[in-house]
Amino acid sequence: MPRSVIWEDYNYLSGGYDEYFSNYVSPHSKEMVKKLSIEKGASCLDLACGTGVITVELARGTGESGKVISVDASRGMIEKAKEKISANQKVEFIRNDMFDALKTIKKESLDFVTCGWAIGYSSPLKLFKAVRPLLKQNGKVGIIENRQDTLMPLRCAGIEVMKRYPAHIRYLMVLPFYLPKSKEHLKQLYVSAGFMPLYLWEGEVEFNFKSGKDVLNWVLHTGASAGFDKVMDASIKDECDEAFIEIMEREHKKDGRITILHKFVAGTAQKI
Numbered sequence: 001m002p003r004s005v006i007w008e009d010y011n012y013l014s015g016g017y018d019e020y021f022s023n024y025v026s027p028h029s030k031e032m033v034k035k036l037s038i039e040k041g042a043s044c045l046d047l048a049c050g051t052g053v054i055t056v057e058l059a060r061g062t063g064e065s066g067k068v069i070s071v072d073a074s075r076g077m078i079e080k081a082k083e084k085i086s087a088n089q090k091v092e093f094i095r096n097d098m099f100d101a102l103k104t105i106k107k108e109s110l111d112f113v114t115c116g117w118a119i120g121y122s123s124p125l126k127l128f129k130a131v132r133p134l135l136k137q138n139g140k141v142g143i144i145e146n147r148q149d150t151l152m153p154l155r156c157a158g159i160e161v162m163k164r165y166p167a168h169i170r171y172l173m174v175l176p177f178y179l180p181k182s183k184e185h186l187k188q189l190y191v192s193a194g195f196m197p198l199y200l201w202e203g204e205v206e207f208n209f210k211s212g213k214d215v216l217n218w219v220l221h222t223g224a225s226a227g228f229d230k231v232m233d234a235s236i237k238d239e240c241d242e243a244f245i246e247i248m249e250r251e252h253k254k255d256g257r258i259t260i261l262h263k264f265v266a267g268t269a270q271k272i
């Protein structure tokens with residue numbers, strides 16, 4: 001799926017992103033920032049800042065004497081993030097692809113780099129290698145990301161829908177292939193890129209729905225599956241929606257509810 005389609009979808013999702021996603025996962029994102037122990041006056045970079053959940057924590061940690069640069073490709077997401085920043089906080093927002101933005105940042109100028117729920121949009125190893133030279137000695141990086149086996153019922157139902165209407169497939173979602181498989185995998189990625197892993201952990205957030213229709217509504221409003229409704233041709237949307245709802249009800253409803261586990265991996269590491 002072209003990146004522009006994903007970014008456009010985030011513009012649309014930005015209005016409900018915090019309600020449908022951040023409200024559930026942000027305690028874990030904040031825990032990741034806490035483990036970085038941000039010092040007053042630090043220079044921080046938040047890659048793929050979205051609506052600013054992590055940016056706000058960095059700005060609070062580094063205080064008025066520090067600085068945060070926050071990068072995101074989606075205009076809508078950045079607009080939402082800006083609303084959360086108070087006048088005395090020094091946050092510079094850059095709308096750009098994260099790799100392109102990295103090229104504009106001075107070497108060894110950063111104390112902390114974070115990326116929440118977005119390393120899967122690129123090759124994580126390539127990203128860590130690009131980030132490393134920008135960090136000062138002993139600078140830290142903090143990541144939280146979907147695990148490769150996350151949201152399985154959604155992905156299985158999506159594949160079933162594609163199998164029913166193969167002539168109408170427009171794009172394939174490549175995101176899952178770039179996601180870390182486990183905390184051991186994230187550790188390997190850090191080590192390969194020249195970092196010393198500090199804290200690594202895994203977790204999951206449980207989402208419960210009464211019906212397949214409620215699941216579909218969530219999928220279409222959460223950033224957890226941006227681009228989901230662009231996979232199939234728009235001309236067949238109603239049939240695909242109906243098929244998705246039917247599969248969720250048939251395959252995943254137990255005791256009157258459908259449970260979706262959002263599995264994640266997180267970790268901090270230090271430049272060595």
Ligand SMILES: C[S@@+](CC[C@H](N)C(=O)[O-])C[C@H]1O[C@@H](n2cnc3c(N)ncnc32)[C@H](O)[C@@H]1O
Nearest residue numbers: 010048049050073074097098116117118121223
């Ligand atoms: C799931 S959201 C995460 C937002 C935020 N980090 C958080 O913790 O809530 C993913 C974000 O990545 C952004 N994004 C995706 N690909 C990107 C890229 N190549 N460069 C910059 N931002 C990107 C999207 O626009 C979106 O805001």
